[in-house]
Amino acid sequence: MRTCRIAPSILSADFARLGEEVRDVVDAGADWIHFDVMDNHYVPNLTVGPLVLQAIRPHTSVPIDVHLMVDPVDEIIPAFLKAGADIITFHCEASRHIDRTLQLIRQGGAKAGLVFNPATPLSYLDYELDRIDVVLLMSVNPGFGGQSFIESTLEKTVAVREKLDRYKAETGREVMLEIDGGVKPENIARIAAAGADTFVAGSAVFGAGGKSGYADVISRMKAAVAALD
Numbered sequence: 001m002r003t004c005r006i007a008p009s010i011l012s013a014d015f016a017r018l019g020e021e022v023r024d025v026v027d028a029g030a031d032w033i034h035f036d037v038m039d040n041h042y043v044p045n046l047t048v049g050p051l052v053l054q055a056i057r058p059h060t061s062v063p064i065d066v067h068l069m070v071d072p073v074d075e076i077i078p079a080f081l082k083a084g085a086d087i088i089t090f091h092c093e094a095s096r097h098i099d100r101t102l103q104l105i106r107q108g109g110a111k112a113g114l115v116f117n118p119a120t121p122l123s124y125l126d127y128e129l130d131r132i133d134v135v136l137l138m139s140v141n142p143g144f145g146g147q148s149f150i151e152s153t154l155e156k157t158v159a160v161r162e163k164l165d166r167y168k169a170e171t172g173r174e175v176m177l178e179i180d181g182g183v184k185p186e187n188i189a190r191i192a193a194a195g196a197d198t199f200v201a202g203s204a205v206f207g208a209g210g211k212s213g214y215a216d217v218i219s220r221m222k223a224a225v226a227a228l229d
């Protein structure tokens with residue numbers, strides 16, 4: 001059976017009830033919580049930081065996947081590690097020394113991931129796979145929830161899947177492949193067929209109007225992926 005992790009992005013949650021939203025979406029079947037950090041510098045939007053991560057941490061035991069859309073990145077990583085991040089991903093363009101940033105995250109005890117914008121070349125992966133736990137492909141330009149899925153991401157997903165399968169055959173090590181932006185029950189099967197195993201969904205999940213709506217969307221997403229087997 002193929003792996004399908006659903007990671008709802010709290011960007012589209014009700015921020016006035018964030019702890020409850022996190023609990024509801026996990027009860028509804030979420031595998032990870034996706035935590036979008038934007039700095040109004042690397043991206044034109046401003047969201048949440050380590051204090052908010054620390055506040056939601058006691059509300060769930062599922063992995064919290066911190067997506068850093070910040071530049072510079074290294075200086076803020078220790079605060080997210082301390083606040084309880086399980087996975088920390090950052091953008092290739094936001095780190096001056098990618099290898100050092102990956103090590104900083106892993107030495108702090110979290111899994112490390114590299115994020116590729118729609119136009120970022122995959123060559124950044126060439127020498128770093130040994131230090132990467134997650135490859136995150138953006139399927140929208142970063143900065144906002146609720147955008148449409150960019151179709152060229154599918155071709156890029158296939159290319160990363162081939163690299164990761166080759167790497168696994170050589171080393172036995174599995175690297176996760178996560179897609180972020182515009183993922184919905186209607187397109188998730190095509191994205192999974194291209195080779196993704198982890199799916200961020202913000203507006204599709206939190207736009208579903210409460211706990212039973214969240215459960216409905218998440219189960220439809222999982223069913224669409226399971227139907228590929």
Ligand SMILES: O=C(CO)[C@@H](O)[C@H](O)COP(=O)(O)O
Pocket residue numbers: 009011012034036067140141142143144145146147180181182183200201202203204
């Ligand atoms: O990182 C980002 C946007 O920059 C994402 O995590 C979005 O928040 C996903 O939202 P939807 O596209 O699913 O609404």
Ligand SMILES: [Co+2]
Pocket residue numbers: 009034035036067180200
């Ligand atoms: Co994100």
